[in-house]
Amino acid sequence: MSLLEIKNLKTYFETKDGVVKAVDDVSFTLEEGEAIGLVGESGCGKTTTALSIINLLPQEGRVVGGEINYNGKNLAELDQNKIRRYRWNDISIAFQGAMNALNPVKKIGEQITEVMMYHNGLDYKSARKKAKELLELVEIDSARIDQYPHEFSGGMKQRVMIAMALACDPKVLIGDEPTTALDVMVQAQILELLEKLRKELGMSVILITHDLSVMAETCDKAAVMYAGKIVETGSVENIINNSSHPYTQKLVKAFPDIHGKKEMTESIPGTPPDLITPPSGCYFHPRCEHATEECRVSAPPLRKMAENHYVACHLKGV
Ligand SMILES: Nc1ncnc2c1ncn2[C@@H]1O[C@H](COP(=O)(O)OP(=O)(O)OP(=O)(O)O)[C@@H](O)[C@H]1O
Numbered sequence: 001m002s003l004l005e006i007k008n009l010k011t012y013f014e015t016k017d018g019v020v021k022a023v024d025d026v027s028f029t030l031e032e033g034e035a036i037g038l039v040g041e042s043g044c045g046k047t048t049t050a051l052s053i054i055n056l057l058p059q060e061g062r063v064v065g066g067e068i069n070y071n072g073k074n075l076a077e078l079d080q081n082k083i084r085r086y087r088w089n090d091i092s093i094a095f096q097g098a099m100n101a102l103n104p105v106k107k108i109g110e111q112i113t114e115v116m117m118y119h120n121g122l123d124y125k126s127a128r129k130k131a132k133e134l135l136e137l138v139e140i141d142s143a144r145i146d147q148y149p150h151e152f153s154g155g156m157k158q159r160v161m162i163a164m165a166l167a168c169d170p171k172v173l174i175g176d177e178p179t180t181a182l183d184v185m186v187q188a189q190i191l192e193l194l195e196k197l198r199k200e201l202g203m204s205v206i207l208i209t210h211d212l213s214v215m216a217e218t219c220d221k222a223a224v225m226y227a228g229k230i231v232e233t234g235s236v237e238n239i240i241n242n243s244s245h246p247y248t249q250k251l252v253k254a255f256p257d258i259h260g261k262k263e264m265t266e267s268i269p270g271t272p273p274d275l276i277t278p279p280s281g282c283y284f285h286p287r288c289e290h291a292t293e294e295c296r297v298s299a300p301p302l303r304k305m306a307e308n309h310y311v312a313c314h315l316k317g318v
């Protein structure tokens with residue numbers, strides 16, 4: 001049994017213009033100590049997938065189908081009260097744009113201790129002691145515990161957010177673009193930190209990024225999302241060196257030097273589809289130079305190409 005199994009997850013948003021199918025039949029598993037990358041262009045449903053896992057969706061969003069099995073328990077069936085117990089303690093998120101999510105008028109130590117006191121029932125003294133340990137763990141001098149967010153650089157604030165996400169010893173840490181907006185050096189340091197935490201704490205990681213090079217450096221496996229669906233999934237090795245879906249191939253090409261350059265050098269022509277009225281057949285067909293009549297009329301299922309490699313493309317895996 002996997003630590004976390006996302007099975008046929010569907011999350012939709014009700015909007016005045018119609019229903020946005022932000023996550024549409026997404027499945028993946030995560031083992032203990034494993035890191036998976038969720039990659040894809042802006043708007044493909046990465047954050048929505050993460051928020052669905054511990055039901056932190058905005059009011060207009062709803063999980064309408066599928067299972068989220070954590071340690072054998074289906075979290076999708078739990079009401080807000082019951083799922084609250086799993087947040088922070090089992091599955092914790094360092095949010096997208098988290099650097100700016102710290103409360104500017106509260107000392108960082110206070111913000112971290114509050115999480116432990118509220119969610120773990122720790123008394124102030126023990127929480128403060130642990131907050132200091134966590135700061136050291138993310139390589140911030142614990143003497144800075146009584147400083148305010150503005151006294152820290154962007155990368156340091158990101159470390160504080162990671163320390164906070166670790167406050168209740170989660171089994172799964174979700175990092176939503178944890179290094180975006182940081183410069184390349186700081187980005188590398190944060191990624192190394194995540195690696196260290198994964199090894200030392202035996203944590204599992206879901207790393208959300210639009211940057212394939214970040215995924216390649218940090219993860220064991222990856223799921224490539226396009227318009228709310230997984231189009232290719234497998235080991236990082238297969239995704240990078242053996243990519244089979246035309247979309248993944250374009251993504252890989254957009255990051256020519258996976259281990260060096262961090263910037264996307266070539267953008268993929270065209271734009272992702274509208275998720276209220278997506279195209280017929282394969283959602284990628286309007287942007288795909290290989291598209292055939294079959295691609296226009298029928299949606300390709302994910303098919304096994306090899307061990308640790310699945311692709312949803314009519315032209316592959318048959
Ligand atoms: N509150 C909302 N109401 C309506 N639609 C939403 C809402 N939040 C997200 N969406 C839509 O759901 C889809 C998936 O969005 P999501 O934020 O999950 O994408 P993402 O992959 O995280 O993108 P990014 O890389 O920009 O963070 C998008 O089409 C988005 O417009």
Ligand SMILES: [Mg+2]
Nearest residue numbers: 046047048096
């Ligand atoms: Mg996002």
